[in-house]
Amino acid sequence: MVKVIYRDRQWTVKPGSTVRHIIEAAGLNPESVLAVRDGKLINDATVTRDGDTIKLVAVVSGGV
Amino acid sequence: MKCTRCGGVAVIQMRQHRLQLCEQDFIEWFTAMTRRTVDEFRMFTVTDPVLVAVSGGKDSLGLWDVLLRLGYEAEGVYIHLGIDEGLAYSDRSLEMCRAFVAQHQPQARLHVVDLGQQYGQTIPQLARTKTRGRGKACALCGLVKRHIMNRVARERGVAAIATGHNLDDEVAVLMQNTLHWQTGYLARQAPVLEEQDGLARKVKPLVRFYERETAAYTLIRGIDYIYDECPFARGSTTNRYKEVLNELERHSPGTKQQFYLQFLRARESGRIAFGEAERVRLQPCRRCGQPTTAGDLCAFCRLWE
């Protein structure tokens, strides 16, 4: 399975789908998140593999 | 997905630029683009000292980092606003700035101004005592930051104050000003605000980047930043505009960039023009000497009355 982390939420999805698909399925906009795997940025077209942990990072900044 | 430049593995796709880049080429692209923006808008030169307003967030730390890497004389200034709200927000933000210097730019100079210690009241305290209520913390905070930044800029004798505003920040403001036909603001919103009657020059070297790109830059560079929003920013109108714009962007890549850059071009070329509001004459404040329209004391000094 693939573990997905976003803010304080965590869930799992089946391997084999793209990062973009995971983002959209979670109801998020691919324009406003970045995906990180093993501490490295990965592009939206990356196909996830069994055992991956994907961290989604919201890009909208807070106050100054 | 392959890097447009080297054929390696792309880590980010930027559809508005028809570009997808690997880590190394992205950092090079980002750095060169920053340089280009600084030059194009004549923000400052390599020999001009600049003051970077750092908040501990991704944009300002990324900005400071890229300017130093480009060889600019960039000093940082952090204003500790005393925002705690059970999250130690200001303390943690300052910690991020210090850690950035220690880990990435040990030669860099960071000035810290502590509002509570140096002026006697923090932003939350001011927001309460000035009876403007919690919702108005940001108006107050904006005023305080502007004043202190300006003071430090004058003391340091810098050519400009550089802030980390990205294209998403600017385009959200543009949309807001357009929807309300705030022609005065539309006339002035720009990557460079020239010095005026003792108000320091202000520049925004990251205005060409989407927020997603400044986040990618700090991530790839391994810069830790404060990820949480300021507790007072929640549900801010700017964030709502950003969401709407990103929704448009998702379906038509380049929307945000077009809206903002074409606005600048159209105004520059005179295709759109806003009758400049009559310029108010600014007078020096009796106490601090900073320019004010109020006459006698400026809004900042009146806070402490």
Ligand code: SF4
């Ligand atoms: S969100 Fe408001 S209170 Fe928080 S730092 Fe920004 S302006 Fe200040």
Ligand SMILES: [Zn+2]
């Ligand atoms: Zn490459």
Ligand SMILES: [Zn+2]
């Ligand atoms: Zn004053």
